[in-house]
Amino acid sequence: MTTVDGLELTLGTELPALELPPISRGTLALFAGASHDHNPVHIDLDVARAAGFDDVFAHGMLSMAYLGRLLTGWAPQDRLMSWTARFVAITPVHGAPTCRGRVIQVGDGVARVDLSVQLADGTTTMTGEAVIAL
Amino acid sequence: MGVDRDAALGLTFPRYERVVERGELQAFAAAIGETDPMYHDPQAAVAAGHPDLPVPPTYFFSLELLAPRPFGYLDDLGIDIGSILHGSQQFTYHDLAHAGDRLVITSRLVDVFEKSAGALTFMVKESAFHRDEQLVATTGATVIVRRQPVPA
Numbered sequence: 001m002t003t004v005d006g007l008e009l010t011l012g013t014e015l016p017a018l019e020l021p022p023i024s025r026g027t028l029a030l031f032a033g034a035s036h037d038h039n040p041v042h043i044d045l046d047v048a049r050a051a052g053f054d055d056v057f058a059h060g061m062l063s064m065a066y067l068g069r070l071l072t073g074w075a076p077q078d079r080l081m082s083w084t085a086r087f088v089a090i091t092p093v094h095g096a097p098t099c100r101g102r103v104i105q106v107g108d109g110v111a112r113v114d115l116s117v118q119l120a121d122g123t124t125t126m127t128g129e130a131v132i133a134l
Numbered sequence: 135m136g137v138d139r140d141a142a143l144g145l146t147f148p149r150y151e152r153v154v155e156r157g158e159l160q161a162f163a164a165a166i167g168e169t170d171p172m173y174h175d176p177q178a179a180v181a182a183g184h185p186d187l188p189v190p191p192t193y194f195f196s197l198e199l200l201a202p203r204p205f206g207y208l209d210d211l212g213i214d215i216g217s218i219l220h221g222s223q224q225f226t227y228h229d230l231a232h233a234g235d236r237l238v239i240t241s242r243l244v245d246v247f248e249k250s251a252g253a254l255t256f257m258v259k260e261s262a263f264h265r266d267e268q269l270v271a272t273t274g275a276t277v278i279v280r281r282q283p284v285p286a
Binding site: 020021027030031033034035036037039051060061062064065066068069071072073077078080081082083084085086087 | 166167188190191199220221226274
């Protein structure tokens with residue numbers, strides 16, 4: 001076990017999961033405005049239906065922002081060197097994401113953290129990896 | 135192929151300069167349910183050793199969207215915005231940015247490739263964020279262009 005500034009780092013260490021409440025239409029509207037992503041498919045039911053969806057769905061970058069909260073809630077933000085996320089499945093409105101992270105490598109001054117976001121029904125919506133400076 | 139690769143890699147994006155505002159970071163923190171006061175309250179940020187509210191990790195993507203015509207490059211390439219998907223997103227940081235920082239954003243398409251026998255075209259857009267002459271962060275967005283509109 002390595003402890004750096006109170007961070008417990010060893011292979012397999014699980015970050016404290018971040019469980020979000022169901023994503024409301026209001027949250028999507030606020031995130032559209034605050035993130036400057038005005039794609040109407042996330043906020044306008046008529047547009048979503050015209051595009052072939054049953055309903056609006058969450059911005060992928062909202063889930064990545066939640067993963068960002070997972071990371072900065074665990075390690076100071078200036079420790080985050082780089083990260084990547086893949087958008088695997090859409091998050092429907094009312095979906096309740098849970099963000100998880102697990103240390104998969106420690107060495108050479110960095111820790112690598114495997115990241116994922118899952119919905120309550122088990123659907124994985126996002127996978128990723130972060131590099132944290134030690 | 136669905137996307138003119140040479141045209142895409144040759145595109146020039148206008149340089150974009152912006153001062154990060156406290157209020158926009160507070161609105162973003164509220165929208166994502168951030169609970170750490172350091173991202174809401176300048177005094178809490180100072181107490182945590184920051185000059186002002188830090189720019190959170192994914193907000194650099196939002197700063198790109200504030201540029202004029204953020205999806206203009208799709209129009210320039212004749213790509214319908216309804217045919218694109220965000221495949222993946224990458225961030226690399228060299229320093230923290232804070233409210234009050236003047237950031238200069240430069241973007242370009244760095245890669246274009248096909249998969250699934252041309253049914254999907256992948257484009258990688260990279261953006262660099264400089265404060266004065268210092269590189270603060272880079273972002274990389276992989277955009278997937280579908281030949282067919284999104285199915286029901």
